[in-house]
Amino acid sequence: MKLSARQAVDVLRAAGEPTRLRILALLEREELAVLELCRVLDQSQPRVSRHLKLLAEAGLVERFPDGAWVFYRLSGAGREHELIGEVLARINPEDPGLARDRRKLDDVQAERAAAAQAYFAENAAQWDRIRSLYVSDADVETQILGAAGGGRFQRLVDLGSGTGRMLTLLGPRADHAVGLDLSQQMLNIARRNTAEAGLTHVELRHGDIFDTRLPEAGADLVVVHQVLHYLGDPAAAVKEAARIVAPDGKLIIVDFAPHKHEFLREQHQHRRLGFSDEEIDRWLAEAGLSDVRRIALPPSNGDGLTVKIWAAHRAPTALRSAA
Ligand SMILES: C[S@@+](CC[C@H](N)C(=O)[O-])C[C@H]1O[C@@H](n2cnc3c(N)ncnc32)[C@H](O)[C@@H]1O
Incomplete structure (x- = not known):
């Protein structure tokens, strides 16, 4: 089943804002905690949360609490997801804004990986x-x-x-x-x-x-x-x-x-x-x-x-x- 024109407009409207498009591009890489998104986007939590709420209402992202943290990921299936996948795939990967976000996310991931590696190296014996x-x-x-x-x-x-x-x-x-x-x-x-x-x-x-x-x-x-x-x-x-x-x-x-x-x-x-x-x-x-x-x-x-x-x-x- 295809999206109705009305549904397509709703999806594109939700994604059609710079920060929300950046969020979708970041979540395409992996699920992220709200605080990680704030760090990469360099925006306050209330602001990022407002954008995430709109994306969730449009069915583009899923929210899932995990202990005291809240994570988001792209909704796994559906026409909305396909439409957004198509939009993201057509954006030049060298776009300076998105490339900067990607580098910042690389840093967040590298820090996380280094902390986990250090933990396992330190604790291997125990x-x-x-x-x-x-x-x-x-x-x-x-x-x-x-x-x-x-x-x-x-x-x-x-x-x-x-x-x-x-x-x-x-x-x-x-x-x-x-x-x-x-x-x-x-x-x-x-x-x-x-x-x-x-x-x-x-x-x-x-x-x-x-x-x-x-x-x-x-x-x-x-x-x-x-x-x-x-x-x-x-x-x-x-x-x-x-x-x-x-x-x-x-x-x-x-x-x-x-x-x-x-x-x-x-x-x-x-x-x-x-x-x-x-x-x-x-x-x-x-x-x-x-x-x-x-x-x-x-x-x-x-x-x-x-x-x-x-x-x-x-x-x-x-x-x-x-x-
Ligand atoms: C909690 S230990 C569990 C080890 C073992 N399965 C057990 O239960 O005793 C988690 C292991 O996953 C490894 N690990 C973490 N991230 C990994 C990754 N991306 N690829 C492969 N191993 C990874 C760690 O180095 C560590 O040895």
Whole structure:
């Protein structure tokens, strides 16, 4: 269905203002917190919020609160989205105003990445202890083993593998396993841990979850364990993880349910305070995965964090299912 002329006018009117067009161009890169947008645009929060409200009313952006922060992203689908995509694609990328915004956003992202890298470099040695502060590892791991299902895996990929806990847990059941991480310190510890576990078939690679360079549909099990909440663009990471999943394969995401522990942002570099089923389900569906199984592991103490497991499946190809 196409937009009516009236709808097209509404969309273009909402986008047809310099700051709002800049906001749309920035959100095209990734979801952003209001304060980050204010920093890049160099405008006050009330002003930016007014523009965001208008864009949201026109269906061009979505607002989602996350703890005490509020994030915005481009609305994922619909004719409005397509029309704006078309407008943005036709703007000269060298336009001085938009290029300046892009550079400022690069700075914001670089600062964020440097802080996260420094955190993981500093905490690599203690990571196994930090992780177990949240919930009992044993309970989570029992559920992950259940979600992975029985039998062997031809190829296991663990994205954001950290110290290699998922590789030592699932690696013994894989013919080949790859752990990928951005932190050399984490990779070094994972190399030691997997070697100590006698897992000689585990390969540890330096790489970025947003561009893994791993072959499409090459893994029958992909795991993303406690990584998404650090990322600027978790939806893009889910898309890349799903790309690697082979027909009849599985993607297992482990993260937190939405929570309010703001200190995790300041002290532990979390960007997102958990994820709702709705959000993860949408990303999985957009990435072509289905049959989502969800497991919630509530905390043992009252104000702890609920760990969530989402296990999704890629349908077998016609060829395989016919075989
Ligand atoms: C909280 S640790 C989790 C490690 C492991 N999955 C576990 O649960 O023990 C998050 C890991 O993600 C890695 N990471 C963060 N951003 C990444 C990115 N863009 N690409 C790959 N790894 C990333 C960090 O270096 C860190 O090792």
